[in-house]
Amino acid sequence: MSLTAWLELIASGLITGGIYALVALGLNLQYGLMRILNIAHGEFLMVGAYLTWLVQTQFGISPLLMVPVAFFVLLGLGVVLHFLCFRRLTATSPNLDVFEARGLMVAFGLMFLVQNAVSWLWGGDLRGYDYLTEPVKFGEVQFAANKLLVFFLALVFAGALIVLMRMTLLGKGVRALMQSPIGAQLMGIDTKRLHPLMFGIGLGLSGIAGALLSMAYTITPYMGQPYTVTALIVITLGGFGSMGGALVGGLFLGVIEALGMHFTNPSLKALLSYVVFIAVLLLRPEGLFTRKSRKA
Amino acid sequence: MNSRQFLIRDVLVLLAFTGWALALPFYASEFVTSMALTCLMYVALSSSWGLFCGSTRYLSLATSAFFGIGAYTSAILLGQFSWVETIAIGAGIAVLVAIVMGAAVLHLRGTYFAVLTFGMTELILHAVTYFEKTVTGTVGRVLTVVPERDTIYLTMLALALLAVATSIVVRRTRFGLALMGIGADEQRAQTLGVNTRLVKIAGFALTAAFAGAVGAAMAVRWTYIDPHTVFNPFIGFQTVLITLIGGVLTLWGPLLAAIIFSVLAESLRLQFPQIYLMSLGLLLILCVLYLPGGLASLRWATFKDWWNDSRDWARDIRRELSGEKEREKQRLKRREKESHFV
Numbered sequence: 063m064s065l066t067a068w069l070e071l072i073a074s075g076l077i078t079g080g081i082y083a084l085v086a087l088g089l090n091l092q093y094g095l096m097r098i099l100n101i102a103h104g105e106f107l108m109v110g111a112y113l114t115w116l117v118q119t120q121f122g123i124s125p126l127l128m129v130p131v132a133f134f135v136l137l138g139l140g141v142v143l144h145f146l147c148f149r150r151l152t153a154t155s156p157n158l159d160v161f162e163a164r165g166l167m168v169a170f171g172l173m174f175l176v177q178n179a180v181s182w183l184w185g186g187d188l189r190g191y192d193y194l195t196e197p198v199k200f201g202e203v204q205f206a207a208n209k210l211l212v213f214f215l216a217l218v219f220a221g222a223l224i225v226l227m228r229m230t231l232l233g234k235g236v237r238a239l240m241q242s243p244i245g246a247q248l249m250g251i252d253t254k255r256l257h258p259l260m261f262g263i264g265l266g267l268s269g270i271a272g273a274l275l276s277m278a279y280t281i282t283p284y285m286g287q288p289y290t291v292t293a294l295i296v297i298t299l300g301g302f303g304s305m306g307g308a309l310v311g312g313l314f315l316g317v318i319e320a321l322g323m324h325f326t327n328p329s330l331k332a333l334l335s336y337v338v339f340i341a342v343l344l345l346r347p348e349g350l351f352t353r354k355s356r357k358a
Numbered sequence: 359m360n361s362r363q364f365l366i367r368d369v370l371v372l373l374a375f376t377g378w379a380l381a382l383p384f385y386a387s388e389f390v391t392s393m394a395l396t397c398l399m400y401v402a403l404s405s406s407w408g409l410f411c412g413s414t415r416y417l418s419l420a421t422s423a424f425f426g427i428g429a430y431t432s433a434i435l436l437g438q439f440s441w442v443e444t445i446a447i448g449a450g451i452a453v454l455v456a457i458v459m460g461a462a463v464l465h466l467r468g469t470y471f472a473v474l475t476f477g478m479t480e481l482i483l484h485a486v487t488y489f490e491k492t493v494t495g496t497v498g499r500v501l502t503v504v505p506e507r508d509t510i511y512l513t514m515l516a517l518a519l520l521a522v523a524t525s526i527v528v529r530r531t532r533f534g535l536a537l538m539g540i541g542a543d544e545q546r547a548q549t550l551g552v553n554t555r556l557v558k559i560a561g562f563a564l565t566a567a568f569a570g571a572v573g574a575a576m577a578v579r580w581t582y583i584d585p586h587t588v589f590n591p592f593i594g595f596q597t598v599l600i601t602l603i604g605g606v607l608t609l610w611g612p613l614l615a616a617i618i619f620s621v622l623a624e625s626l627r628l629q630f631p632q633i634y635l636m637s638l639g640l641l642l643i644l645c646v647l648y649l650p651g652g653l654a655s656l657r658w659a660t661f662k663d664w665w666n667d668s669r670d671w672a673r674d675i676r677r678e679l680s681g682e683k684e685r686e687k688q689r690l691k692r693r694e695k696e697s698h699f700v
Contacts, residue, residue, distance in 0.1 A: 099469050150647050162469050163417055167602060167646045170595060174639030182632035291480070294473060333488055336481040343474055344462060 070205075071320055077209050079316020080216035081271055085289050086296035086308040087223055088267035094240050094303025095260050097158060098148060098165040102172035103293060104286030105180075106136055106265045110272025111281040112180055118191050118276075125193055129215065129273045136269030140262030143172070148261065173287075181283035190280035208278045219270050220312075223263075224305050236260060240303055288332075295339040361530075368526050368609060372519070375613075379515050383508060389624075395511055395579070397620035398518040399572055403593075404601040404612035405521040406568035409528060410561035411598075412606035413537040416467070420459065420475035421597045423482050424452040424566040426589035428573025430486065433499045433583055441505050445513065445574045452570025453563045455482075460562040464555070467544075476591065483589035490585065498584030505578060513575045521568050525609055528564075537561055599638065603645045605652025614653055 089103045110132040114125050147168050155161035197204045227233035235256060238246040247253055271289075275281070296315055300307025315335065322334045379398065383391045403421060411418050428448035436444050463474045490497045528534040536557045539547035548554050577583050600619055605611030626634035648664070649655065677683050 147643060147647060154650070159468055164646050164650065166469060166472060168643050171639040171642035174635050178632040178635040182636070330488065333481065333484040336477055336484060339477050340474065340481060343470065
């Protein structure tokens with residue numbers, strides 16, 4: 063294989079990996095902070111994608127403008143959902159184990175609800191629109207412009223979240239809550255405000271990912287679930303609750319998938335990611351990149 | 359009631375249910391019979407699921423894996439073996455897979471276990487698809503030798519009965535108590551001399567045996583199967599759903615929920631499939647939020663609580679809207695100030 067072919071292969075892996083990282087960051091925020099394993103996460107990505115598609119085809123507004131809109135719409139949706147479902151769940155669950163199991167069930171319910179609501183409203187067909195489809199050349203290597211833009215924006219937003227977590231007081235509060243919920247509450251961190259907000263930001267990130275995806279790929283009401291599963295794999299790779307781990311894990315999985323598909327065969331893609339997933343969960347349940355071990 | 363009276367009651371209810379289900383195909387229409395068949399399938403699946411996962415609180419999503427394994431066994435073997443043998447072999451293979459899977463994943467708890475079993479199901483689904491694509495060349499199989507409708511119905515009835523009866527019996531044995539002990543506190547059960555690893559694997563295998571047998575019996579009903587229909591994770595979700603909505607720890611809750619669900623499914627699914635699934639999701643959320651013990655835990659007091667809760671909530675809203683809350687706060691503040699002067 064020539065150098066350009068290698069470069070193209072790795073770059074295409076990184077592009078899908080960027081989206082994986084963005085979805086995984088949102089899921090990780092929800093699981094790491096609140097222990098809500100939101101299996102419906104991918105469905106909200108799909109909602110973001112449909113929102114962008116709808117506005118683009120109906121009013122001709124640039125999908126780039128829709129990225130922040132999708133973020134804020136889904137952030138609002140997330141806050142409302144947290145208010146309706148998870149607030150009561152936190153109040154009524156006797157301990158964290160029970161909360162986790164019930165939260166998972168509620169998320170399954172949300173998955174059915176959202177997926178079928180969208181397929182009921184718009185039907186199960188493939189949808190899409192053209193945006194920046196002309197190729198861009200870097201020397202010998204060439205990419206579709208929309209995919210490059212998607213990758214770039216995905217990295218920007220992922221980076222923004224990580225900076226938010228590391229640098230600001232809000233991020234410090236969130237990290238403190240992750241480390242020790244009771245300790246953080248004793249220091250005056252307001253769980254009642256932070257939890258809905260962070261749940262909303264998690265959904266908002268998947269909304270961004272959806273808006274970005276709709277620029278480069280076709281969308282269906284059933285596109286969400288594979289991304290949820292991939293995001294689960296990524297946060298297992300990176301370690302539950304670790305933001306940097308999710309970013310690196312996402313890019314890593316994208317490249318693995320691209321290489322694996324090239325050298326074996328495309329129908330093995332799903333098989334490959336599940337093998338990686340199960341192997342990691344069984345052998346290193348605390349994540350590949352974490353040093354400190356946590357009880358699984 | 360003491361425990362013997364409970365046993366007598368359970369057996370009597372089971373007998374009545376059997377008599378009714380046995381008579382059904384002779385007087386009811388084709389449509390009702392097929393609905394009853396789906397219902398029996400979910401009774402068998404959810405009772406056996408609740409037997410292990412309800413008492414130990416291990417949330418397994420692998421039901422569809424065992425179901426699919428059973429279905430594929432039946433599709434491959436039915437020409438060469440008799441009907442009963444095929445079902446037994448289907449159950450046997452599911453048990454073998456469950457033992458291997460259980461040995462690998464049963465040391466993990468909670469969400470990890472749920473996610474892993476889901477992942478394993480998908481892995482088996484994709485592995486079978488890939489195998490079919492590359493080795494046999496086609497995806498999916500047609501079942502040519504199919505037993506009569508009544509045979510399928512009676513087999514399913516027998517399996518459902520067996521599942522509920524096993525559930526009744528296991529609850530009264532040391533094995534059942536060990537499962538309950540693991541659910542309450544695994545470490546304590548271990549300290550008290552329960553070999554938790556063995557008990558968990560045995561329980562998991564028991565669940566798998568039923569799922570495998572049901573899959574083997576249902577495959578002939580569809581006459582054409584492919585990996586995506588028989589390994590459909592939805593079968594696993596729906597089993598979990600029915601058990602949760604019915605009441606995980608109860609004997610009759612899953613049965614009740616299975617009846618409600620199959621009626622709902624058959625009447626809504628063909629015309630409005632999305633609305634059926636949406637209502638399923640909504641029901642699940644509402645049930646987890648407001649009725650965590652399931653339908654079987656529904657008592658007159660539950661309605662009273664709901665009524666009181668909603669009345670309190672409405673009163674709060676009214677106070678808020680009429681400004682009474684604000685005035686009360688100001689009154690309190692004024693009183694505080696006055697007490698300072700004194």
